[in-house]
Amino acid sequence: MAAKKSVSAYRKSQRKTAILFLLPNLVGFLLFVVYPVFRAAIISLTNWNGFKQMDFVGVRNYVSLFSDSTFIISLQNTLIYTIVTVPLSIAFGIVMALLMNLKIPGIKVFRTIYFLPQITSMIAIGLVWSLVLAKYGPLNQILMALGNSDPPKWISSTKYALTSVEIVSIWRSMGYNAIIILAGLQGIDAVLYEAAKLDGANAWQSFVHVTIPMLSPTIFFCLVTQMISSFKVFDIIIAMTQGGPGRATNVLAYFVYNKSFVDSRFGYASAAAFIMFAIIMFFTAIQFYGQKKWVNY
Amino acid sequence: MKTKGTKNTIIFILVLIILVVLALFMLFPFVWMVLGSFKPKDELFAVPMNLLPVRWKYTNYGDVFRKIPFANYYVNTAKIAVLSTLGQVVTCSLSAYAFSKLHFRGRDALFLLYLGTMMIPYQVTMIPQYELIRNMGLLDTHFGLILLHWFSPFGVFLLRQFMLSIPDSFVEAARIEGANDLRILGSIILPLSTSALATLVTLKFLDSWNDYTAPMIMLSSKMKYTLQLGLRTFQQEFGVEYTLILAGTTMSLIPILIIYIFAQNYFIEGIAAGGVKG
Numbered sequence: 001m002a003a004k005k006s007v008s009a010y011r012k013s014q015r016k017t018a019i020l021f022l023l024p025n026l027v028g029f030l031l032f033v034v035y036p037v038f039r040a041a042i043i044s045l046t047n048w049n050g051f052k053q054m055d056f057v058g059v060r061n062y063v064s065l066f067s068d069s070t071f072i073i074s075l076q077n078t079l080i081y082t083i084v085t086v087p088l089s090i091a092f093g094i095v096m097a098l099l100m101n102l103k104i105p106g107i108k109v110f111r112t113i114y115f116l117p118q119i120t121s122m123i124a125i126g127l128v129w130s131l132v133l134a135k136y137g138p139l140n141q142i143l144m145a146l147g148n149s150d151p152p153k154w155i156s157s158t159k160y161a162l163t164s165v166e167i168v169s170i171w172r173s174m175g176y177n178a179i180i181i182l183a184g185l186q187g188i189d190a191v192l193y194e195a196a197k198l199d200g201a202n203a204w205q206s207f208v209h210v211t212i213p214m215l216s217p218t219i220f221f222c223l224v225t226q227m228i229s230s231f232k233v234f235d236i237i238i239a240m241t242q243g244g245p246g247r248a249t250n251v252l253a254y255f256v257y258n259k260s261f262v263d264s265r266f267g268y269a270s271a272a273a274f275i276m277f278a279i280i281m282f283f284t285a286i287q288f289y290g291q292k293k294w295v296n297y
Numbered sequence: 298m299k300t301k302g303t304k305n306t307i308i309f310i311l312v313l314i315i316l317v318v319l320a321l322f323m324l325f326p327f328v329w330m331v332l333g334s335f336k337p338k339d340e341l342f343a344v345p346m347n348l349l350p351v352r353w354k355y356t357n358y359g360d361v362f363r364k365i366p367f368a369n370y371y372v373n374t375a376k377i378a379v380l381s382t383l384g385q386v387v388t389c390s391l392s393a394y395a396f397s398k399l400h401f402r403g404r405d406a407l408f409l410l411y412l413g414t415m416m417i418p419y420q421v422t423m424i425p426q427y428e429l430i431r432n433m434g435l436l437d438t439h440f441g442l443i444l445l446h447w448f449s450p451f452g453v454f455l456l457r458q459f460m461l462s463i464p465d466s467f468v469e470a471a472r473i474e475g476a477n478d479l480r481i482l483g484s485i486i487l488p489l490s491t492s493a494l495a496t497l498v499t500l501k502f503l504d505s506w507n508d509y510t511a512p513m514i515m516l517s518s519k520m521k522y523t524l525q526l527g528l529r530t531f532q533q534e535f536g537v538e539y540t541l542i543l544a545g546t547t548m549s550l551i552p553i554l555i556i557y558i559f560a561q562n563y564f565i566e567g568i569a570a571g572g573v574k575g
Contacts, residue, residue: 025388028448036425121507
């Protein structure tokens with residue numbers, strides 16, 4: 001009886017301690033992270049202009065978004081950007097990881113270099129790359145030296161602006177994928193390769209039948225993280241194209257920023273932000289279900 | 298046997314070539330940036346191009362400081378990054394300890410709420426966050442920005458996962474000896490969590506140093522700008538001063554580069570754990 005009582009007293013004191021320990025973070029978390037989600041949901045149902053005006057408009061913002069050609073274009077651009085950058089940056093990441101997995105002295109230096117863009121701010125990357133891609137920038141000069149007399153105008157042309165952003169994005173993220181995939185490669189049990197060798201598999205066969213299946217959870221992880229981050233692409237757009245020329249590189253996050261902090265249509269912008277959120281959730285869900293089909297644990 | 302050796306050598310050389318070509322591709326913008334920052338303006342886009350400056354112009358760096366309050370940007374960014382990181386380490390380690398070493402009702406449900414919010418894009422919360430900061434009278438202050446960094450769910454998640462791997466028996470033993478939980482956290486759990494703490498610190502420092510969106514929304518006085526915001530404004534105002542932009546960008550990267558060289562593993566671990574915003 002006495003023992004039981006002391007256990008419950010102990011439990012009670014733990015709860016008190018827990019509350020004290022949680023409190024500093026929890027207060028801020030509820031105020032700055034949880035509350036804003038609900039607040040944003042409410043704002044998205046109003047015509048709030050950032051100041052006094054705030055009338056309830058129901059789902060009108062959501063409905064109007066789908067007849068707003070700029071929103072549709074930003075949605076399309078985000079989708080194209082994702083479809084182009086995610087598979088390519090993972091494919092390059094796999095190649096890089098396979099190379100880095102070889103036992104060569106000094107191989108770690110390459111890891112440091114490949115990962116470098118990942119720690120560099122998007123603004124810095126965007127500023128430098130927009131000069132690299134300038135009319136007489138180094139890339140076009142190399143292209144001209146290779147015999148292309150009329151190289152693209154990259155970020156200043158409607159046709160190539162999104163491609164330019166995609167190139168930079170792939171350049172930046174492939175090292176990230178490579179590092180993650182390399183860790184996955186190094187986690188594959190060497191016994192599996194020996195078994196494949198005993199069964200007479202050549203290098204290609206053991207790659208297809210051992211490496212790829214064993215690597216699928218890692219590739220899946222990269223796929224999810226890359227898709228989520230490409231749906232949120234923003235900094236690189238601000239630094240390189242500001243959504244332009246015209247609407248050529250207007251993406252969802254840029255649309256939200258523009259509608260809120262430029263046009264002061266906070267209700268409308270919040271509705272767009274929620275659509276962005278829903279899309280991210282949708283793709284995450286698809287990937288989690290798809291995972292069961294093709295990921296081999 | 299001999300032919301196999303030759304074949305291997307050829308493969309080895311091929312691999313090395315691909316590795317080097319890829320490395321050059323990754324490094325090229327950086328090298329071009331640094332060399333360009335020492336060029337006179339008319340040399341940057343000269344045809345045909347020279348990688349190295351023909352006439353070295355060291356004054357570009359001084360000019361950056363003369364054109365914009367670059368030193369201020371540096372101090373502001375460092376201040377925001379250091380204070381954001383420190384506050385976050387304190388609140389997150391307390392919470393992580395509660396989530397991993399204390400037992401209370403609703404613990405897992407609350408943790409799930411923390412996890413769930415990590416999926417929410419910044420675009421959803423940025424408008425209400427701006428409103429909150431404005432209502433608190435903290436708009437256009439560094440403290441407002443710092444405050445927003447203190448409560449990241451990611452920090453709680455990262456530290457909690459690590460603390461779970463520390464055996465509970467360490468905590469029990471200390472309790473029997475009469476240590477209170479704050480003491481246990483400070484003298485047992487945190488010293489054992491240095492690698493996770495280092496990961497969180499490097500990552501959050503990087504995150505705050507490189508952040509652009511929040512400072513853009515919250516700050517309006519030029520003297521209070523951060524490096525990213527300052528560089529971007531520099532580009533808008535002095536768009537044709539390309540070489541100065543390159544010099545400014547180079548300078549903005551140096552601190553992060555130094556930390557990266559010494560703490561590479563922590564960066565890589567942290568970023569691999571998914572701690573970077575899109």
